[in-house]
Amino acid sequence: MLGPILETLIGGLMTGVLYALVALGFVLIFKASGVFNFAQGSMVLFAALSVARLSEVMPLIVAVLIAIVIMVALAYAIEFLVLRRLVNQEGIILFMATLGIAYFLEGFGEAVWGSDIYKINLGISKNPLFLFEGIFPGGLLIDREEIAAAVACAILVAGLAIFFQVTRVGRALRAVADDHQAAQSVGIPLNYIWLIVWAVSGIVAIAAGMVWGSKLGVQFSISLVALKALPVLILGGFTSIPGAIIGGLIIGAGEKLAEVLLSPMLVKWFDLAGGGIENWFAYVLALVFLLFRPQGLFGERIIERI
Amino acid sequence: MAGNTERTTLEAAATPPPAVLAVVETILAVNNIEVVYNHVILVLKGVSLEVPKGGIVALLGANGAGKTTTLKAISNLLHAERGEVTKGSIVFEGAEVHSLTPNELVRRGCIQVMEGRRCFAHLTVEENLLTGAFTRKDGNAAVKRDLDMIYSYFPRIKERRNATAGYTSGGEQQMCALGRALMSRPKMILLDEPSMGLAPQIVEEIFNIVRDLNAKEGVSFLLAEQNTNMALKYASYGYILENGRVVLDGEAKALRENEDVKEFYLGIAEGKRKSFHDVKHYKRRKRWLA
Numbered sequence: 001m002l003g004p005i006l007e008t009l010i011g012g013l014m015t016g017v018l019y020a021l022v023a024l025g026f027v028l029i030f031k032a033s034g035v036f037n038f039a040q041g042s043m044v045l046f047a048a049l050s051v052a053r054l055s056e057v058m059p060l061i062v063a064v065l066i067a068i069v070i071m072v073a074l075a076y077a078i079e080f081l082v083l084r085r086l087v088n089q090e091g092i093i094l095f096m097a098t099l100g101i102a103y104f105l106e107g108f109g110e111a112v113w114g115s116d117i118y119k120i121n122l123g124i125s126k127n128p129l130f131l132f133e134g135i136f137p138g139g140l141l142i143d144r145e146e147i148a149a150a151v152a153c154a155i156l157v158a159g160l161a162i163f164f165q166v167t168r169v170g171r172a173l174r175a176v177a178d179d180h181q182a183a184q185s186v187g188i189p190l191n192y193i194w195l196i197v198w199a200v201s202g203i204v205a206i207a208a209g210m211v212w213g214s215k216l217g218v219q220f221s222i223s224l225v226a227l228k229a230l231p232v233l234i235l236g237g238f239t240s241i242p243g244a245i246i247g248g249l250i251i252g253a254g255e256k257l258a259e260v261l262l263s264p265m266l267v268k269w270f271d272l273a274g275g276g277i278e279n280w281f282a283y284v285l286a287l288v289f290l291l292f293r294p295q296g297l298f299g300e301r302i303i304e305r306i
Numbered sequence: 307m308a309g310n311t312e313r314t315t316l317e318a319a320a321t322p323p324p325a326v327l328a329v330v331e332t333i334l335a336v337n338n339i340e341v342v343y344n345h346v347i348l349v350l351k352g353v354s355l356e357v358p359k360g361g362i363v364a365l366l367g368a369n370g371a372g373k374t375t376t377l378k379a380i381s382n383l384l385h386a387e388r389g390e391v392t393k394g395s396i397v398f399e400g401a402e403v404h405s406l407t408p409n410e411l412v413r414r415g416c417i418q419v420m421e422g423r424r425c426f427a428h429l430t431v432e433e434n435l436l437t438g439a440f441t442r443k444d445g446n447a448a449v450k451r452d453l454d455m456i457y458s459y460f461p462r463i464k465e466r467r468n469a470t471a472g473y474t475s476g477g478e479q480q481m482c483a484l485g486r487a488l489m490s491r492p493k494m495i496l497l498d499e500p501s502m503g504l505a506p507q508i509v510e511e512i513f514n515i516v517r518d519l520n521a522k523e524g525v526s527f528l529l530a531e532q533n534t535n536m537a538l539k540y541a542s543y544g545y546i547l548e549n550g551r552v553v554l555d556g557e558a559k560a561l562r563e564n565e566d567v568k569e570f571y572l573g574i575a576e577g578k579r580k581s582f583h584d585v586k587h588y589k590r591r592k593r594w595l596a
């Protein structure tokens with residue numbers, strides 16, 4: 001019994017990594033500019049499409065590098081064409097603008113890259129690993145790709161943490177997140193900071209898109225993971241990077257475990273059809289959090305003093 | 307311009323002007339500016355002032371007089387408040403401020419310390435200071451040297467360098483904000499109400515440091531204050547703002563001795579207290595005109 005549950009847990013954590021990456025992109029942009037970026041999911045789709053189609057004609061690593069260039073260029077275009085013109089507008093107006101960006105990106109991605117289902121091949125053996133065969137009968141079955149993805153994401157997150165904590169630009173980013181007017185008053189240009197956060201979010205979107213694409217293929221439904229990122233944000237707090245990561249892992253693991261453990265109970269005790277828990281679990285958990293801990297697990301403590 | 311016709315300039319009659327005064331250069335000139343918020347609210351109605359290179363000039367006035375608005379117009383930070391300079395010009399070291407971004411202004415040496423200190427609450431004190439060096443390109447060694455320089459002016463915040471700025475005291479935050487501005491190697495600091503909410507001895511400590519910085523580092527100051535008494539002790543020249551207009555200006559000494567200033571800003575009434583309306587004839591007329 002324990003073996004399958006552990007396998008479910010690990011599989012759930014892997015989905016969680018994906019949610020966490022999408023949520024991370026949200027948090028970066030929200031922290032630095034207060035913009036709730038609805039287009040994050042579309043950015044993941046666009047990035048995944050770019051990598052998938054480019055890697056058909058060139059080595060994966062080159063495809064990823066070009067995708068990075070594309071996402072940075074996209075950040076530049078969004079900053080120049082949209083954000084710069086809407087500066088100082090209400091949050092809801094900026095939100096509507098990102099809604100526009102979201103649908104544009106989906107359509108534009110389809111126009112440029114096509115609308116089939118594409119594969120991203122990470123070049124890692126599809127044969128699963130069997131771990132701890134001594135402990136569990138038959139061992140734990142784990143995908144090599146999933147391990148690679150988890151390691152890559154951990155490296156990405158660690159890199160971001162170092163960037164924010166010790167570099168001059170990272171410090172400026174945190175300053176803008178705290179008080180953008182004061183940041184402006186000491187000469188930090190907000191445009192430049194926005195450009196950086198959108199570019200970094202774009203790069204995070206590449207990582208998310210590759211993980212997803214290698215598992216399930218690159219297709220339109222990727223942009224819908226953005227909706228799962230929402231409960232993750234509520235759980236982790238909209239301004240917390242560790243919150244996004246841990247929130248993502250909790251929801252990823254939680255919904256898979258709930259499916260496996262709760263469904264049979266519903267069937268047995270209440271004579272229900274069962275199943276489908278995975279689809280709503282995250283939202284109900286988020287609702288519970290909204291009711292009892294609205295700032296989320298790691299929502300930034302508001303420092304108030306006179 | 308109507309706004310300026312009723313402005314009174316006090317001459318310091320008691321002291322003959324020193325001979326060197328004639329050659330003082332101007333670092334900042336504000337010429338008859340009007341500022342409008344939200345396209346409709348006219349807040350500054352023709353403000354003019356000058357800051358000499360190496361001087362400390364006080365900008366005085368009650369709540370809502372327009373001190374902060376004037377400073378934000380100078381540092382080009384009004385956009386974030388949906389404000390706009392609709393008339394007049396501001397010249398910092400020969401350059402039109404209007405055509406410069408806040409970033410370029412800081413690069414050129416004009417920086418503001420905003421009202422309410424506005425330290426980055428979640429950053430440490432030292433990180434706050436370092437953000438002030440954002441626009442500098444002269445390398446880590448120079449930045450490190452200036453950090454030490456700032457700690458020597460503010461030994462209090464040296465002890466608190468690793469504390470989260472949001473949890474430090476008001477006085478420490480004011481020092482942190484001033485130090486942060488200094489990290490940009492400014493020629494001029496626009497200092498908005500440094501005394502706000504601070505105990506008198508801390509206010510004095512901060513003003514003494516301002517004087518030191520002015521004397522030793524040659525930084526010019528434009529100091530917006532409600533604490534007229536304190537500001538006129540440290541400044542050499544002052545402007546009094548009322549309802550978005552300069553109603554009185556002069557040498558600090560002359561202002562301190564002016565009866566109206568004494569009565570309404572210093573709280574010293576000589577003899578029988580006169581009625582507000584009797585004294586403030588210019589003010590009352592303006593209100594109706596505005």
Ligand SMILES: Nc1ncnc2c1ncn2[C@@H]1O[C@H](COP(=O)(O)OP(=O)(O)OP(=O)(O)O)[C@@H](O)[C@H]1O
Pocket residue numbers: 343344347349367368369370371372373374375376387388389421532
């Ligand atoms: N963003 C804004 N939008 C509209 N009106 C504003 C705005 N900011 C300030 N005002 C108005 O402009 C006037 C001048 O305000 P300002 O903050 O410049 O005064 P102040 O002299 O700095 O006052 P205080 O001593 O209280 O800081 C006030 O009447 C204020 O209500």
Ligand SMILES: [Mg+2]
Pocket residue numbers: 373374375421498499
């Ligand atoms: Mg003010």
